[in-house]
């Protein structure tokens with residue numbers, strides 16, 4: 395098969411935000427070229443994107459799409475590498491990999507399918523589920539505060555941070571292109587409805603707004619929405635910084651310094 399589509403039967407629920415992510419991914423890969431792109435995924439509903447997009451891909455273990463992407467990019471820096479991850483995948487099982495890839499400024503794009511629950515295993519709460527969320531692992535309501543995905547990436551040093559909504563395909567396409575074009579670690583959190591377990595389509599539509607430009611104070615903007623009912627939800631690019639990438643730094647093999655030099659702050 396030489397085209398971007400696979401013949402595999404699609405098993406996502408009707409109305410799932412994953413369809414929009416699949417559509418923009420296919421469009422983007424066609425532009426970049428199939429032989430110049432590689433994608434990875436963890437385990438979950440999001441990960442089935444590997445079954446539906448005909449491109450070099452690696453279906454990894456739960457929580458490991460980011461580490462796979464880092465390795466692929468290091469081995470072949472010519473490729474555009476995208477890691478597709480669920481919120482459970484990236485913020486529960488794989489959170490350390492997300493943090494380290496952002497810290498290294500690995501030149502990859504991480505796409506978080508933010509449906510606010512472990513969907514494939516039929517509704518358990520994740521680190522970013524809202525407080526009070528009733529699920530199969532929180533039948534009395536989730537007692538934890540939701541984790542701010544963007545704040546995690548920001549505090550780890552991510553050089554590009556963005557958020558979009560699967561219900562606005564144009565914005566999603568535009569934001570994803572900016573994320574892929576960025577040199578360095580880029581994150582796009584895609585708010586998506588999960589029609590089976592957390593149907594948020596109209597909520598996100600009514601409570602989000604598009605930022606017109608990259609804010610001067612990304613830290614403040616990133617905290618504007620607390621992942622619960624309070625505050626409007628900003629969409630767009632929150633942060634864009636130029637810094638040497640992990641691959642560039644590895645190619646230069648780093649700089650050796652002695653303990654004395656470190657102590658004298660000569661690095």
Ligand SMILES: Cc1ncc(C[n+]2csc(CCOP(=O)(O)OP(=O)(O)O)c2C)c(N)n1
Pocket residue numbers: 436437438439440441456479480481482483484487507509511512513514515520
């Ligand atoms: C280490 C490990 N823990 C748990 C599982 C079981 N498991 C498979 S899919 C899944 C849910 C995935 O949720 P998420 O990453 O949020 O993706 P979604 O299905 O919501 O797209 C879980 C818990 C697993 N496969 N491996």
